[in-house]
Amino acid sequence: MTTLFEDDLEELSSAEDFLEYFxxxxxxxxxxxxxxxxxxxxxxxxxxxxxxxxxTDEAKREVYFRLLTRAYNDFVESDALTEKVFKVFHMHEPQETFVPLNDVFK
Incomplete structure (x- = not known):
C-alpha cells in the first residue's frame, strides 16, 4: 500500500518538479x-x-528536502565537470591496471 507521499513522488518528473514540491x-x-x-x-x-x-512520511519528506537541497547546492557551488556525477566524466582519467608478473612472461 503506497502512501500519499509516495504517490506524490510518482508524479514528479523534472528537477524543477522536485525542487518546487520540496x-x-x-x-x-x-x-x-x-x-x-x-x-x-x-x-x-x-x-x-x-x-x-x-x-514516517513527514520525516522522509524532511530527509528528501535536505538531500535535494544538498544535491542542488553541489551545482551552485561547483559545476558538472568538477562534480563528475556521470561515468562519462571519468573516462579520460588515468586508469590503473594490474598485470600479474606471471602474465608478463607467458
Whole structure:
C-alpha cells in the first residue's frame, strides 16, 4: 500500500518538479544547465540514505528536502565537470591496471 507521499513522488518528473514540491529555492539558470546532474546526485544521496531512512512520511519528506537541497547546492557551488556525477566524466582519467608478473612472461 503506497502512501500519499509516495504517490506524490510518482508524479514528479523534472528537477524543477522536485525542487518546487520540496520548496527548495533555486535559480532556474543553474537548474537548466545541471538538471540531470542534480537529479542523479539526489538519487545517489537517497541510495546512500536508504538504510537510515525514517518510517514516517513527514520525516522522509524532511530527509528528501535536505538531500535535494544538498544535491542542488553541489551545482551552485561547483559545476558538472568538477562534480563528475556521470561515468562519462571519468573516462579520460588515468586508469590503473594490474598485470600479474606471471602474465608478463607467458
Amino acid at each position: 520548496k527548495v529555492d533555486y535559480d532556474a539558470k543553474t537548474v537548466q544547465v545541471n538538471r540531470l546532474h542534480i537529479l542523479q546526485r539526489f538519487h545517489d544521496y537517497l541510495s546512500q540514505a536508504q538504510e537510515s531512512m525514517p518510517n
